Amino acid sequence: MFKNLGYTFEPTYKEKLWMYDPRTEVGKKRMKKQKELLERFLPIKSGKAxxxxxxxxxxxxxxxxxGFEVIGIDVQGELVEKARGIAKELGFKAEFRVMDAKKLDFPDESFDLVALLGNPLPHLSVYDFDEIVQEVFRVLKPNGAIFVDYADWVRLLHDGYKHVLVEDPFISFHVSLNTMKGQVERFFINLEKGYFFRVKINVWAPWIVEFILRKAGFExxxxYLGxxxxxxVGRKSSGV
Amino acid sequence: MFKNLGYTFEPTYKEKLWMYDPRTEVGKKRMKKQKELLERFLPIKSGKAxxxxxxxxxxxxxxxxxGFEVIGIDVQGELVEKARGIAKELGFKAEFRVMDAKKLDFPDESFDLVALLGNPLPHLSVYDFDEIVQEVFRVLKPNGAIFVDYADWVRLLHDGYKHVLVEDPFISFHVSLNTMKGQVERFFINLEKGYFFRVKINVWAPWIVEFILRKAGFExxxxYLGxxxxxxVGRKSSGV
Known part of the structure; x- marks a missing residue:
């Protein structure tokens, strides 16, 4: 009856494209929220991002x-294609490229700002994020900033995110915690669309994110919001 | 009625010296347990430790x-003094020094083994442990090993270590979790001796320990025990 989408993020985002599309109601809401976060906490107001x-x-x-001049990158080629089409349709100037953030194809000191928005950390292990942060440090100009929004998963575990959550039209269940890998496994069912999948979520918390940013050289x-x-927010001090 | 010992580890270990004394029953049990762990998992059987x-x-x-030739170090001078006396009393040859593990006063490649036993990680932040691990890597010989035993605190939080624990003669309570600092605060009452104290425990889990060890160069x-x-266990490969 329900379609099994499998175990990882990859097969599932295709079924949830409306959440990532800037033209849908959900997408517009997400964009508004991200803009508000950036306005509230960004130490930089213009330049290359x-x-x-x-x-x-x-x-x-x-x-x-x-007000930024932006290049967007993603490892998912088909999303980058879609982003290009939507930019044209909506009149945005941003440039899009398929690129692995662990090997940024940009010279040193190319950007004023590097952003990881919409809680991408569940997709990244500490090793992945550490490599990305080192690359980000390299491509940032002196006084440049890295901006990351994310969920505090250690807090969620502590506060009891082990229970069934009803987030219409989804229901989700805690399956397991693997502290060797730093991952939580969670089971999602979409009742309206009739599919289910498992997701492995990398567990993050502020003290771990801060450690990796500081280790790369950031201030x-x-x-903490709610x-x-x-x-x-990490700054590459001009003294470096 | 109950004596308040305050907030940190420092004022409390003095009241719990019997736990750290190799001559008491509790101490003998701890030594036996540590010896068993070492025998089971140590990749090195002799040399300088x-x-x-x-x-x-x-x-x-x-x-x-x-069978190791051992130097023991601790930042607590009075414990080091006691250790020297006990070594003489019991006929051990080990040497003891007051030293900060973040600045080891030994040349590069001095030891075959460096051990952190008896779960010292709750005392250490990720920054402290990271500095210590880098120093340990430096003073280890090629093929040398670091050995750490510790408690998986993310697992404990997940499994509900927020409740009251009765561990005669102690009762302990969860007070709070601070994910900005990576610390749990816990309240202990010793019913027999009539004192209480608060402890801040640095939260650790295997994936974080592994990340710090690997980042320093260890394999x-x-x-996981129970x-x-x-x-x-980290090895300094001979290729380094």
């Missing part, structure tokens, strides 16, 4: 709306 | 019993 994990452009267009400020939403 | 956080010598003597193996006890 790199949007890592741009998807279909929600975060990229939020940055462009704020860090963390802003119960588990966090914004981390 | 450094025991970081030696306290009153339990772990140092466990290492000497296994890592983690052994529900939350972990042994981490």
């Amino acid at each position: 790199l949007d890592i994990g741009c998807g279909m452009g929600i975060s990229t267009f939020a940055l462009e709306n704020l 860090v400020e963390t802003h 119960t588990f939403s966090v914004v981390g | 450094l025991d970081i956080g030696c306290g009153m010598g339990i772990s140092t003597f466990a290492l000497e019993n296994l 890592v193996e983690t052994h 529900t939350f006890s972990v042994v981490g």
Whole structure:
């Protein structure tokens, strides 16, 4: 009866494209939220920005709306294609490229801002994020900033995110915690569309994010929003 | 009625010295347990060993019993004094020094083994442990090993270590979790001796320990024992 989409993020985002499309109601809401976060916590107001994990452009267009000249990158080629089409359709100037954030194809000191928006950390292990952060440090100009929004998963575990959550039209269940890998496994059912899948979520918390940013050379400020939403801002000091 | 010992580890270990004394029943049990762990997981069977956080010598003597030539270090001068006296009393050859593990006063490649035994990680932030691990890597010979036993605190939080625990003669309560600092605060009452104190415990889990060890250059193996006890072993490969 229900379609099994499997175990990873990859097969599932295709079924949830409306969430990542800047033209849908959900997409517009996400863009508005991201723009508000950036306005509230960004230490930089203009210049060249790199949007890592741009998807279909929600975060990229939020940055462009704020006045940045933006390049969006993503490893998913088909999302980058879609983002290009949507940019043309909506009149955005942002440029999009397929690129692995662990090997940024840009010279040193190319950007004023690098953003990872929309909580991409569940997709990244500490090793992945560490490599990305080192690359980001390299491509940032002196006084440049990295901006990350993410969920505090250690807090969520502590507060009891082991129970069934009803988030219409989804129901989700905690399956397991693997502290060797730093991952939570969770089971989602979409009752309206009739599919289910398992997701492995990398567990993050502010002290771990801060450690990796500081280790790469950033000065860090963390802003805690409500119960588990966090914004981390790292500055590449001009003295480096 | 109950004596308040305050907030940190420092004022409390003095009231719990019997736990760290190799001559008491509790101390003998701890030494036996540590020796068993070392025998089971140590990749090295002899040579020069450094025991970081030696306290009153339990772990140092466990290492000497296994055949190592051991130097024990601790930042607590009075514990080091006691360890020296106990070594003389019990006929151990181990040497003891007051030293900060973040600045090891030994040349490069001095040791075959460096051990952190008896779960010292709750005392250490990720920054402290990271500095120590880099120093340990430096003072280890090629093929040398670091050995750490610790508790998986993310697992404990997940499994509900928020409740009251009765561990005669102690009762302990969860007070709070601070994910900005990576610390749990816990309240202990000793009903027999009539004192209470608060402890801030740094939260650790295998994937974070492994990340820090690998980042310093170690090849890592983690052994999970039962529900939350972990042994981490790092090798300094001879190719480095």
